[in-house]
Amino acid sequence: MLPNNILDLPKLDADINLSGSKPSGIRIFKLESGEEIVASVVGVTVNHQSGKIETYVLRRPVVMNIQANPQGGYGVVMMPWVLGNREADKVVVTGDRVVASTIASRETEDRYTQSTTNIDLSGSTTGVLR
Numbered sequence: 001m002l003p004n005n006i007l008d009l010p011k012l013d014a015d016i017n018l019s020g021s022k023p024s025g026i027r028i029f030k031l032e033s034g035e036e037i038v039a040s041v042v043g044v045t046v047n048h049q050s051g052k053i054e055t056y057v058l059r060r061p062v063v064m065n066i067q068a069n070p071q072g073g074y075g076v077v078m079m080p081w082v083l084g085n086r087e088a089d090k091v092v093v094t095g096d097r098v099v100a101s102t103i104a105s106r107e108t109e110d111r112y113t114q115s116t117t118n119i120d121l122s123g124s125t126t127g128v129l130r
Contacts, residue, residue, distance in 0.1 A: 026109045028064075029056070029093070030100040036064045037081050038104055038112045042090060053095035060116045061091050078115040 029037050039058035047054050061081040069075045082091055104112065113119055 026104045026112055028102050028104050028108065029098050031093075032097050032099050035081075037061045038064060038078060038108060039081075039091075040112075040116075044095075053098075055095055056093045056098065058091045058093060061093075062112060062115055078111060 025040050025042075026038065027041050029039070031037065037058075039056075039061035041056060042059050043057040044053050045055045045057075046052070062078040063081040064076050064078055066074050067077045
């Protein structure tokens with residue numbers, strides 16, 4: 001159970017209108033460091049006076065990197081963002097480090113699910129986005 005000041009994602013989207021579509025719980029974050037991470041969002045803390053997000057609570061974050069494809073060209077691969085993180089651990093990211101956030105595309109959601117659960121949703125065993 002999350003503490004009282006942590007909102008669940010549907011409430012987050014309804015309260016501060018992060019998106020115009022139904023929340024999936026899996027989002028892409030662009031951090032001020034330049035990293036792009038994909039994660040299942042399990043909650044946020046919000047400053048109720050300013051309405052600003054103070055922290056995001058992320059489950060199994062992965063970083064997206066560009067990598068050469070053995071067949072030629074380049075693709076995007078997903079790797080654990082915090083190495084050594086136990087599977088069930090949650091990571092807290094401060095809101096001031098997030099430059100942008102968006103709901104992940106269906107393809108990105110599927111690749112994220114494959115990379116974090118080993119469930120193959122596409123019939124492909126590669127972690128490369130095409």
